[in-house]
Amino acid sequence: MAPNAPVRPWRLTIPEEMHAALMRHLFPGDGDEHGAIILAGICESDRGLRLVARELHLAIDGQDYVPGKYGYRMLKAQFIQSRILRARDASLAYLAIHNHGGSTSVAFSPDDFASHERGYPALLDISRGMPVGALVFARQAVAGDLWFAGGKRSVLGEAHVVGTRRQFLFPQPPARGAISDAAYDRQSRLFGDAGQAILAGCRVGIVGLGGAGSILAELLGRLGVGDFVLADPDKVEFSNLPRLIGAKYTDVARSWLPKYLHGRFRKFKVDMAARNIKHANRRAKVMALPRDFVDADVAERFKDCDYLFLAADTMSARLLFNAIVNQYGIPGVQVGAKVPLDGAGQVGDVFCVSRTVRPGHGCLWCNGLINASRLQDEAVPDAIKKGYAYVNDAGVVAPSVVTMNAVACAHAADDFLFHMTGLKHDTAEAGWFRWNARKGTASYDVPRKDAQCLECSGIEGSRLGCGDNFLLPTRPGC
Numbered sequence: 001m002a003p004n005a006p007v008r009p010w011r012l013t014i015p016e017e018m019h020a021a022l023m024r025h026l027f028p029g030d031g032d033e034h035g036a037i038i039l040a041g042i043c044e045s046d047r048g049l050r051l052v053a054r055e056l057h058l059a060i061d062g063q064d065y066v067p068g069k070y071g072y073r074m075l076k077a078q079f080i081q082s083r084i085l086r087a088r089d090a091s092l093a094y095l096a097i098h099n100h101g102g103s104t105s106v107a108f109s110p111d112d113f114a115s116h117e118r119g120y121p122a123l124l125d126i127s128r129g130m131p132v133g134a135l136v137f138a139r140q141a142v143a144g145d146l147w148f149a150g151g152k153r154s155v156l157g158e159a160h161v162v163g164t165r166r167q168f169l170f171p172q173p174p175a176r177g178a179i180s181d182a183a184y185d186r187q188s189r190l191f192g193d194a195g196q197a198i199l200a201g202c203r204v205g206i207v208g209l210g211g212a213g214s215i216l217a218e219l220l221g222r223l224g225v226g227d228f229v230l231a232d233p234d235k236v237e238f239s240n241l242p243r244l245i246g247a248k249y250t251d252v253a254r255s256w257l258p259k260y261l262h263g264r265f266r267k268f269k270v271d272m273a274a275r276n277i278k279h280a281n282r283r284a285k286v287m288a289l290p291r292d293f294v295d296a297d298v299a300e301r302f303k304d305c306d307y308l309f310l311a312a313d314t315m316s317a318r319l320l321f322n323a324i325v326n327q328y329g330i331p332g333v334q335v336g337a338k339v340p341l342d343g344a345g346q347v348g349d350v351f352c353v354s355r356t357v358r359p360g361h362g363c364l365w366c367n368g369l370i371n372a373s374r375l376q377d378e379a380v381p382d383a384i385k386k387g388y389a390y391v392n393d394a395g396v397v398a399p400s401v402v403t404m405n406a407v408a409c410a411h412a413a414d415d416f417l418f419h420m421t422g423l424k425h426d427t428a429e430a431g432w433f434r435w436n437a438r439k440g441t442a443s444y445d446v447p448r449k450d451a452q453c454l455e456c457s458g459i460e461g462s463r464l465g466c467g468d469n470f471l472l473p474t475r476p477g478c
Helices: 016-026 077-090 110-127 182-200 211-223 238-243 259-265 269-280 296-302 315-328 372-378 381-388 402-420
Strands: 010-015 035-045 048-058 065-067 073-075 093-099 132-138 141-147 153-162 166-169 203-207 227-231 285-289 307-310 332-338 351-357 432-436 441-445
Touching (some): 010 141, 016 048, 016 153, 035 073, 093 141, 110 132, 182 402, 203 296, 211 227, 211 238, 211 269, 238 402, 296 315, 307 315, 315 332, 315 351
Parallel strands (some): 010 048, 227 285, 307 332
Antiparallel strands (some): 153 166, 332 351, 351 432
């Protein structure tokens, strides 16, 4: 542990592709030490500080990473200077990296700490207060020492490698906790008590608690997820009852009330979902927000989730979901079902989808799933509801069936489960799941990627990994 480290431990999120490139560089098979620098966005929330890796700069041996004056090796001054200036100008945190031997445990040496104490106060002056620090990697472990203005320091608590599956890295193997609740015995036989503990400590965000979102809340609650953030501004209506899980007639109307008061006492969908979650897991923490996801203060609550579920189909919700995924390094999934009707009311191919989105993969912008004209429509208050329609005729209500929602949501929740517990294979299918109910066929759509995308690429000016330093596409909150 870093000497005199009074600040709460911080967390680090690294995209899978970046982590793989870094591991190849640090551990090429020569048994030697190598160096690099990561520049990272900053996310501050009620859970503390999290850094989101945005840029990886690999140091060339003998040119950028040379024999040290006090220790074994060091990053050359010119290599450091250009990166610390970039960190300052881009408002990113600076993290110097090297590796040690070993596998599941790693720590800084006394020489490492002495180097930090010599150099980091000066780097803090150059960075104009942006955090500076260091990471030391073993093959399956990482330790970190982060410095802040005013002489405060903090150690790394854990790092998450986000890709097809989530990998957890610690300075040393965490102590095993108590055995999981007996209620989860059958499912924990699949992923163990450690996997159940991951679910219990996980925060998920669900946007939209209608037909799909209510199913997701039920499934995740019963899996034992411990922390929820829910957002939906709508109240339940009679037409919702057949497809809202756990919905009751009394959620819509109470027979003893005059009809003109029924609307006032209808339950919010988020409150119904929170009730279902609590029935499934009384220890779960639930923040139920009867508000629109795109309100700035509501979106703020989602930026430090571990996983996001988008079950609302407005373009503004898609835009914001896509932005948070890429900007804050949070994996997520967009679910939905579509029943297309032609002008004569004839039903076309009925299908449901589960589209996994993570930093740099499955971007909704790249795949044409954010329609600019519909975004413009939704900006007009009277036209907001048009964003939920699947047909051009504003007078036609889109069909919705609970079984179709269930297919998409079960697939998405299962994907989440195997991602979080690390059971998904590295070579698992990365395409988007599509079920055609009329044809009885399942298929996968391969998502496209635009190398110049300002949402998901690493080009200059993109939002990828920028954290709090990039504005989200929200509207001012109430």
